[in-house]
Amino acid sequence: MAKNTSSKAKQLNTELISFLKNSPTPFHAVKNMETILKKNGFKEIKESQKWDIKKGGNYFLKKNDSSILAFRSGKKDFLKTGIRMVGAHTDSPCLRVKPTPNKHYKNYFQLSVDIYGGALLNPWFDRDLSMAGRVNYINKKGEIVSELIDFEKPIAFIPSLAIHLDRKANENKTVAKQKDLNPIILQNNDKMDFHKMLTKALKGQVKKILEHEIYLYDCQEPNIVGLEEDFIASARLDNLLSCFLGLKSLLNSKGDIPSLLICNDHEEVGSASACGAEGPMLKSFLERLLGNAENVARTIDLSMMVSADNAHGIHPNFSDKHDENHGPLLNAGPVIKINNNQRYATNSDSSSMFAFLCEKAKIPYQKFVVRNDMGCGSTIGPITATSIGIKTVDVGVPTFGMHSLRELAGSQDPHHLMKVLEEYYNSNKVMP
Numbered sequence: 564m565a566k567n568t569s570s571k572a573k574q575l576n577t578e579l580i581s582f583l584k585n586s587p588t589p590f591h592a593v594k595n596m597e598t599i600l601k602k603n604g605f606k607e608i609k610e611s612q613k614w615d616i617k618k619g620g621n622y623f624l625k626k627n628d629s630s631i632l633a634f635r636s637g638k639k640d641f642l643k644t645g646i647r648m649v650g651a652h653t654d655s656p657c658l659r660v661k662p663t664p665n666k667h668y669k670n671y672f673q674l675s676v677d678i679y680g681g682a683l684l685n686p687w688f689d690r691d692l693s694m695a696g697r698v699n700y701i702n703k704k705g706e707i708v709s710e711l712i713d714f715e716k717p718i719a720f721i722p723s724l725a726i727h728l729d730r731k732a733n734e735n736k737t738v739a740k741q742k743d744l745n746p747i748i749l750q751n752n753d754k755m756d757f758h759k760m761l762t763k764a765l766k767g768q769v770k771k772i773l774e775h776e777i778y779l780y781d782c783q784e785p786n787i788v789g790l791e792e793d794f795i796a797s798a799r800l801d802n803l804l805s806c807f808l809g810l811k812s813l814l815n816s817k818g819d820i821p822s823l824l825i826c827n828d829h830e831e832v833g834s835a836s837a838c839g840a841e842g843p844m845l846k847s848f849l850e851r852l853l854g855n856a857e858n859v860a861r862t863i864d865l866s867m868m869v870s871a872d873n874a875h876g877i878h879p880n881f882s883d884k885h886d887e888n889h890g891p892l893l894n895a896g897p898v899i900k901i902n903n904n905q906r907y908a909t910n911s912d913s914s915s916m917f918a919f920l921c922e923k924a925k926i927p928y929q930k931f932v933v934r935n936d937m938g939c940g941s942t943i944g945p946i947t948a949t950s951i952g953i954k955t956v957d958v959g960v961p962t963f964g965m966h967s968l969r970e971l972a973g974s975q976d977p978h979h980l981m982k983v984l985e986e987y988y989n990s991n992k993v994m995p
Contacts, residue, residue: 572978575811576795579977580785582807583797587695587780589629589653589828590711592803596631596810596826597623603814605633616852619818624848628697628709629653629828630838632848633813637821641853645865647822647988648953649813650840650943651805651872652830655798656680656966658687658744660694660777665756672749674719674757676779680831684738686968687779691717692746696777698761701770712764717782719746746779781968793894793974800962800970802830805871808960808977812984822988823848830872830943840943846951860952867916867993868955869984870908870944873972874898874931876961889932891961894973896927897980900942900957906933908944913956916993917983924986926979929961954993 586592597607605621608614616622616636623633630653637644658676666673678684695713702708721744726732738744749755758772785797809824816822829839836842853859874897877890891898899914900907914930921928933939944957960980963971987993 569978572975575978575981576787576974578811579804579807580787580795580797583785583799583803586799586803587693587713588697588711588776588778590697590776591695591713592653592806593625593629593631593826594711596633596806597625599810599814600633610847614851621818624844626842626844627828627836627838630826630844632823632825632844633810634823634848634852635813635816635818635821638819639821641821641862642858643865644820644991645862645867645993646849647820647990647993648866648868649809649824649984649987650845650868650870650947651809651824651826652802652828652834652840652943653806653826654680654828654831655801655803656682656831658682658746658779659696660757660775660779662774666745667753670750671747672752672755673745673747676744676746678740678744679778681966683964683967684740684744685736686964687744688721688723690721690968691782692719692721692779693717693782694719694777694779696775698765698772698777699774700761700765700772702768703770705770707773708768710765712761712777714764719748719779721746783969787974788971789974795972795974795977796969798969800960800972801873801965802871804873804960804972804977805980808981809871809984812981812988815981815985816988820988820991827943834943834946840946841950845947849951863951863953865993866953867913867987868908868944868947868953869917869987870942870947870955870957871980871984872942872944872957872959873962873965873970874900874959875965876963876973878963884934884937886932886934889930891929891931893961893963893971894975895961896921896929896976897958897983898929898931898961900931900959902933902939904939905945906939906941907957908942908948908955909957910954913954917956917958917987920986920990921983924983926983928983931961 661675664674762769827840834840948955960976
């Protein structure tokens, strides 16, 4: 890795790369986080059950198998310390298979796909692609079953049109979203259909496929890149990187202060779902945990949310796309994201607190403000702040190529963010 990357940072990146590789969908990411939590003594609680939350206990809650909340109840009183919260999201822009996807044309079997979220589409061409997701079916016993699936190997390809047939491709490449993105799966088989593919992959236990949520993904594995290994290249850095670092920092914390991590699905499409940040998952958890409206209000007033979602690093080929004083650099620490029109939930109090924590942890930090003449993205931060009234700061690791099939981050920054989140989880107070 980079010359000044510590052995601990290298080990963290090795774990991060493994997590990214094995989490091609939100369902797989949550399953992998569940496995890590169970190995560290966390007990699953379910919304349909009565809870018995004990002091010093460790718990986790899932929703739709694509969102997860991990909670350490701590040793101190909620009403005196509040709760340290970190939020991230499990989904990434991608291509998803339509419900009835079969296309037979010119001796090729293809699949119709939907575009999920604000995907950068051109990078999806000329890649070795696989598929993964969730399948619902009736098994041979007549039971409805939900199962995760991952084809793992390259089975799909979206070929570009040769430049000889599109002479202006390098000047004006546009994508016809309905027509150009259908991947080629097979040749010389006019009897193949997608349900047959799923049935075979599920190893013969299927009587009838009912429904599926299947994602295409790039088979190229995450990697450390650069002459001196300065960078991490991977799909889904936005925002599985923050999910993993939030989880690691929660596990590494002392566990004295009540602390939680929530990783919601559907951020990339607005968060308005049962398991999205606009849904009831976090609010309902807090109400059940704290017992009554007065306890919720008192605890929230002492609490804070760190909304962790990647930030735009200043691209050396497009530096004019940034405000001249707010261009974050890779490997220069986490970015505090600020927007006066509330696209980010950061205010001077929450920004100051995060900066203070960075300085305590001896971690560099940066700030990002979008240019006045450009639109600004958003996060789960403003949504969560609106829903439960909590002080919130939006932060993230700077990256290149956000929403591309393959994104780039600094190899030192994951360790930077994890260390400041550990400091945050261990802090007795989040406001002066």
